[in-house]
Amino acid sequence: MAYQHTVLAAVLLAAFSLPLQAALPAVPIIMAQAEELARLPDGRWLTVDKHGLHLLDAGGRELDRIAVRAKQLDTRIAAGQVLAVFLEADTQRPVPVSVDLQAGKLVRLAPFPDATFSVEASCLYRDAQQLDHLFLIGKDGQAEQWVMQGEQRQLVRKLALPPHVKHCRVDDASKRLLVSEGNMGLWSYDTESEGMGQRQAVALKKPYGQLDGGAGALAVLPGGVAVLDAKAGKLHLLRDEHGAWRALTPQPVTLHAHKGESQLLLDGDTLLLRGKDGWQSRALSWQGKAAPQTPLAIIAPRGQTEPMARQGDAADDPAIWLAANRADSRVLGTNKKQGLLVYDLQGKQTQLLEVGRLNNVDVRQGISLDGASVDLAVATQRDDNSMMLFNIDASGHVTEAGRFPTGLASIYGMCLYQPAGGGVEAFINDKDGTFQHYRIAKKGAQYSASLLRTFKVASQPEGCVVDDQRARLFLGEERRGVWTTSADATKPDALQMVLPVGANLAADVEGMAIYRSADKVGGDYLVVSSQGDSSYVVLDATAPYKLRGRFRVGFNLAERIDGTSETDGLEVTSANLGGPYARGMLVIQDGYKRLPDGPQNFKYVAWDDVAKALKLD
Structure with a gap:
């Protein structure tokens, strides 16, 4: 002590x-x-x-x-x-x-x-x-x-x-x-x-x-x-x-x-x-107790991206694109004041697409559309409440591929779903709780989006992620908790609470991602940003959704990297990206850049460090 x-x-x-x-x-x-x-x-x-x-x-x-x-x-x-x-x-x-x-x-x-x-x-x-x-x-x-x-x-x-x-x-x-x-x-x-x-x-x-x-x-x-x-x-x-x-x-x-x-x-x-x-x-006569401590694992990040080109609340949500040569993989990140940024695994910015105020982004690869295989990123665009599509070529170069109006008043979060039967679908949400479920198609060079269904939660959502293998949608209602429901539009079911806001999850519930075990030695895990206390919650991605632990991201002074706080979006992959990321990488948006002060950025965390800290093996 x-x-x-x-x-x-x-x-x-x-x-x-x-x-x-x-x-x-x-x-x-x-x-x-x-x-x-x-x-x-x-x-x-x-x-x-x-x-x-x-x-x-x-x-x-x-x-x-x-x-x-x-x-x-x-x-x-x-x-x-x-x-x-x-x-x-x-x-x-x-x-x-x-x-x-x-x-x-x-x-x-x-x-x-x-x-x-x-x-x-x-x-x-x-x-x-x-x-x-x-x-x-x-x-x-x-x-x-x-x-x-x-x-x-x-x-x-x-x-x-x-x-x-x-x-x-x-x-x-x-x-x-x-x-x-x-x-x-x-x-x-x-x-x-x-x-x-x-x-x-x-x-x-x-x-x-x-x-x-x-x-x-x-x-x-x-x-x-x-x-x-x-x-x-x-x-x-x-x-x-x-x-x-x-x-x-x-x-x-x-x-x-x-x-x-x-x-x-x-x-x-x-x-x-x-x-x-x-x-x-x-x-002195005194009776008092020191503030109770909630011990959490503290994990040091291994890398970080270059800061945003805009001050204030700019960075929001990351996604990961995997290259054939894993060392050439890319991290996509949204800038709510500017557009879409692309980074390499060393955190260096390789692209900036100034396409307006993007909020959430997600990526799916190897999608079979119109007889071809494509890699696609989709983002929500808050200037015109549209869904934006981006092609990603074999070198990791990103280009705008189209945008589609949604009719929503305040578009916010989104996530993609790649059904076992092929193609790709998107879940888009609005601040009023509305979710829209789209199927994305392609003919020649032109993409299209058709609305499959609409449903609603009681209050403001944002983060969501789909477990493609099990066709389960996980969504965050910011003030209430994490829910799950069927991702299959033909087999809808009622919302089921996975983890409510409380002792282990502090509002706002924000970004979420699924770690899909590559070697099947470990399990599949749902990772959630507990924004209210700047921590991260790890659950089993399968029922009964057992809580596996919580952690924070602290300083890596040797690399001059600060911790993370008030995180909006995050993404994770189990792919072997080499070096410290042999078991995968977690990318986390950081609300406040320190060491020294600067614009927001994204931090890279080795999944192996998370697994060891929470004893996931």
């Missing part, structure tokens, strides 16, 4: 409503002038002051020192390994340090680049992938999130935070960045870089909240936070109750701020507070 900034949270078991107790004996006298403290797991201490970072034994004797003007100390401790980061006051550069507990030594790690703005506050975050991040916050509200792995220091994203922030801390369990805006209050932000992020007011200055003068030093508590008001005259304890913050009765403290500064540290069941007169300690 990772301890947070020296927080030994497990011992905080006393009643939540009790007040701060009388002051305890002072910390060792040699530490009295320390500006910041952090206790290490063996009873030793780290301190920072204007002379440097100090490693002290339990009695306050100095064991090692990094001589530099230092401030803004934060630590992460797990399995006896200690990571500390402080700011070098003169350069404002973050300095990461490893603490060798056995040798009693401080070891400088690879530095960060010089800051591009005036850094006022910094704090660490350890994510579910066990990667260490550092937030840097400027006086004017500029902020950056960096990630560390070995010698690597990579910028994840830029943020806009409040001005006048001098204190920040991260609650790893709840993935929450807490920042004190000195003249306004305490705010909470999402630490996860994938996604738009949210801001929440925790405690604000009067008349908007209960703080007298704003927010100062803070300390993370299990399931809550302690914060000093800007004048350091009161200590406020706040508990997170299912996303809403409840303030307890503030506790008076006799603490004179030093040059307007103060510090607050949770050490076991004791709060350490610093003001003009040095450090004092007070016993």
Whole structure:
């Protein structure tokens, strides 16, 4: 278990409503002038002051020192390994340090680049992938999130935070960045870089909240936070109750701020507070629980496509075309602001067809039409609510082949069906829940589309996929779940719920694809984008549709590839594409491009990594 900034949270078991107790004996006298403290797991201490970072034994004797003007100390401790980061006051550069507990030594790690703005506050975050991040916050509200792995220091994203922030801390369990805006209050932000992020007011200055003068030093508590008001005259304890913050009765403290500064540290069941007169300690009675964790497998992507040529919500849905020489296969991806893009397996864009606002796309190959075999892509076109057809030649080159009006008001998703008897059919849906089922034909160079049937679901759908072998259509009703029904227009049946929105599937239900086992060693699997929590669900593609597991896509720092979030469309193949994709590849639309920030793109995930993580073999 990772301890947070020296927080030994497990011992905080006393009643939540009790007040701060009388002051305890002072910390060792040699530490009295320390500006910041952090206790290490063996009873030793780290301190920072204007002379440097100090490693002290339990009695306050100095064991090692990094001589530099230092401030803004934060630590992460797990399995006896200690990571500390402080700011070098003169350069404002973050300095990461490893603490060798056995040798009693401080070891400088690879530095960060010089800051591009005036850094006022910094704090660490350890994510579910066990990667260490550092937030840097400027006086004017500029902020950056960096990630560390070995010698690597990579910028994840830029943020806009409040001005006048001098204190920040991260609650790893709840993935929450807490920042004190000195003249306004305490705010909470999402630490996860994938996604738009949210801001929440925790405690604000009067008349908007209960703080007298704003927010100062803070300390993370299990399931809550302690914060000093800007004048350091009161200590406020706040508990997170299912996303809403409840303030307890503030506790008076006799603490004179030093040059307007103060510090607050949770050490076991004791709060350490610093003001003009040095450090004092007070016993804290608190009952709170850290945010519950839902452990999910985290899989690193192996590749990614070049970013879209349009900013904002542009990328939507991918499809995969298999070449005779599998290494020459292509990924097709829609751009909702531009058209259809084509990529190779290294993610390089090979084509752009500027045909308008395409939403979903699907591919079928070796279709017998008019006495010939054709490879065809079909997409929904939102400018004119049409169904667009594209030919794909043997080299993977894509050309427009026709478009057909649907009469729908708001065309949205689609998927293809290749019946055992030959030909190809398309399911097209509308935001109002309407589905249209077409048969596509070809005579000479001309394609045609004839409507076979129409049916409807209760609310907005989008993603769908057909299991050709079993003639089953799977469709996603975004707010309700995944359904299945017959794909055969001559044998319609009632919708059957496969997986409802709930504990394992978060609305919106988006892209879906079927992994068709190539060697029959494993099974066939339905993969669904659970957009609401940026995860992916894997089910058996056959009844009773057993849930096989869930996963997220995280960082691949070695390749400078970020994770995925808020995914719209996805596609999967079991074909041997070589290298890491010998058992197939999953292509996932990424809602937010990081490392660094940029337009949206698609990520490539090795199916072998999914199979191992979820124990599918």
